[in-house]
Amino acid sequence: MIYLFPAWQQENYNMEYDPILKLVKIFQHMKEDAQLLLMSYMPFLRYKIENFSLPYWSAFDTIQKIDILTGVPLMLSDLSFPEESEFLYTPKGVVILQEKKKFANVQYNEYGCIEKIYYYQTSLFKVENFDDRGFLSSVEEYQEEKLKKRSYYNEFGEHTLTEYFFPISKVVIEKFGVKGFSKEVYSSINEVLLEALQQKLQQKKEEKQKLISVYQPYLVQILHSLVQQEKITWLIQQNQSFFSLEENEHFNVLEKSERILCDTKCMREKFLHWANENLLSIEEKVESIPFYDLELDLGESNFVQEMLLYVKVNSLNAFKERFIDLLLKKLIENESYYLLITTDSLELEEMIQQKAIQLIDTYFDIDSTSSDFKKTLRYVETKRMQKLLKQDEEAVEHLRKTPLWKQLVAAINVYERLEYRRVFHLYQIRELFKKTRLYIELDEATNFQMQLLALSVGIPQMTRNQFDFVFHKENGILYDEECDLEQEVDYYLKHLANWNQSLIRNIELLEEYDLEKISERWQVVLNGEKN
Known part of the structure; x- marks a missing residue:
């Protein structure tokens, strides 16, 4: 039996990004028996996992003495x-x-x-x-x-x-x-949860057990006493911080682990560097193996004339502002370009939007808050929808005879090709990526899930960090503040041969990480062998 410890939380946790769910899919394909051991307090658990067929045991159900599995929420x-x-x-x-x-x-x-x-x-x-x-x-x-x-x-x-x-x-x-516990009074809830877990594991002790846990502070604090009796395999994810625990908790758990599995080679190198700095001799335990499979789900961006640039940014600095300004200027210069800027906060979105308005208005020497702009916008929109009224024509009749008219229409054309969104769900991102020609990541920290989605859809991506699936000018661009940004952006937008080569390279990578091959690698891990 494989026991998996996810780091789920009741609030502010997106299940779409969870590595344990992807591991369950791999183990189900391998016909391996797996069960989730849930150590967090999650009274609305069933709604969170309703889209997944997952066998689980809840530590809080045990210590609260809850026996029912289903029910209906109160009104x-x-x-x-x-x-x-x-x-x-x-x-x-x-x-x-x-x-x-x-x-x-x-x-x-x-x-x-x-x-x-x-x-x-x-x-x-x-x-x-x-x-x-x-x-x-x-x-x-x-x-x-x-x-x-x-x-x-x-x-x-x-x-x-x-x-x-x-x-x-x-x-x-x-x-x-609950009856049968060793004490009536405990020093902490973690101590109670640990005893419930030990009793759970003891019930099936005659079976061959393998414990696999996400390396997360809350779980480490509960399980660090368990490592004296049980060997645990820890999962380290791309971009994960492992510096937030007390040293003695870190070192004890890692030194007594069965294995430490990183989801990318880059993460393995980063983790080993940290371990060496802290004089931990655990290199032989640390391996890299994906916690997911990758599926080909090609988009349609190469079949349409419009070229959508998908930009993700969660903070601003002078370099990022310069990059956004460059993209806006390219949007102005090329009517086949469309720009989608996504952020995690409304405040940042509004800040970027105000800077874009200032740049576009200045370029065309217009005022997008003026009545002339609003009348022209209404005229353009209603005419396109074939709902133009006589009063709309009369409202712009004098403007059409002035040089300002062309500037207003040109500015409106740019604004219509510029969009802002706050996108949080992977299924939304996937649909947008299918229409995207180039994905640009402006933040220093890599969004691993979005990079995997871009790979599966087959589009090139620009990122500031090296990781296992992006190779410079093969299927993406690795850029820094010193590079020629315009030249790097144009590499895929102005040269179709480069874009096609990126698509081919992405497909080759996807074939290396299909479900069958990843399952074979995990079988080696479960057999106790080295990959």
């Missing part, structure tokens, strides 16, 4: 509130008033279900967390907005466990709590 009508409560409905939930003062705030999650209820007196003093199987999962009590304790419940509403945070940190197994 507002299932809950009771004081009489004369006033309900104010908002886009994100329901605010409940008592005597015109805020009494509670019902928070709905991304699935449209009640996830939490915040209760207030003079300030926040209680939070209820609900399980997607239809019951109250825990209650958090606050003192002066500082978390004092968290009480856990099972599906019958029975109080099973209490976690105290101050004045003394401890965890107490309550009257209706």
Whole structure:
């Protein structure tokens, strides 16, 4: 049996990027028995994994003494509130008033279900967390907005466990709590979770077991005591930081590991450099092996005249601003170019947008906030849609006789080929990449998942970091602040032969990382051999 420890969290965690899910797919293809061991508190777990067929064991279900596997989330009508409560409905939930003062705030999650209820007196003093199987999962009590304790419940509403945070940190197994544990009072929740896990592993001790975990601080803190009895294989991901733990936790876990697997050769080199700096003799344990397979899913950008440049940027500096200015100037000069700029924040998007407006308006000597621009824009749009009205024609009649007209129309043409988006889901990115001619990554840190998507769609990419799948002027451009940016951009946009060669190289790489070949490599790992 293969036991996998994912680093899932209830909030702010995108399952699409998870390496464990991709490993499960590989093991299922290999006909290997695998089970997920979940160590995080995730009362809305089932909604998060509903699109995946995954056998799992939840440590929190065990210590909360929860036995049911399915259920239906609670609705507002299932809950009771004081009489004369006033309900104010908002886009994100329901605010409940008592005597015109805020009494509670019902928070709905991304699935449209009640996830939490915040209760207030003079300030926040209680939070209820609900399980997607239809019951109250825990209650958090606050003192002066500082978390004092968290009480856990099972599906019958029975109080099973209490976690105290101050004045003394401890965890107490309550009257209706789980039986058969070694103590009634523990120093931390991690200690309780570890005992639940040890009992779980002991039940199947006669079977051959292999433990594989993502190397993540929360999991290391729970599992570092387990490495005295069990050999664990740790997974290190591209761009992962492994510097955030105490040295003794790091060193003990790594030295006693069975293997340390990095998802790229570049990451293996980076990790070994860190290990050598810290005098860790673990080189023989460290290997590189993909945690994923790559599938060919070619786009259509080479069949259309429009050339879309997909730019990802999450911060600005002088160099990035200079690069964006260059792309905007190329957009102005070439009517077949389209520019899509994606960011993670509205604030950054608006900042880039204002700089672009200033550049474009200055170039054409127009004011895009003026009434002349707005009238011209309406004329152009309605004429294109064949919905032009006489009043729209009359509104621009005087403008069409002036030199300003051509400048306004030209500026509108540029603005129509410039788009801003905040894209978070891989399926959205994949669809956009299918129409993209060149992917440009402006940030210093590589977005590994997006690079893999660009590879699978077959498009070249510009990146500032070397990694296993991008080779300079074979299927992409490795650039820095000293290079000739315009020349590098033009390499794929103005030379179709280079673009076609990049496509061929991407297909060759995809063949090396198909499901069958990756499965063969993982079989070597499971057999205890070296790749």
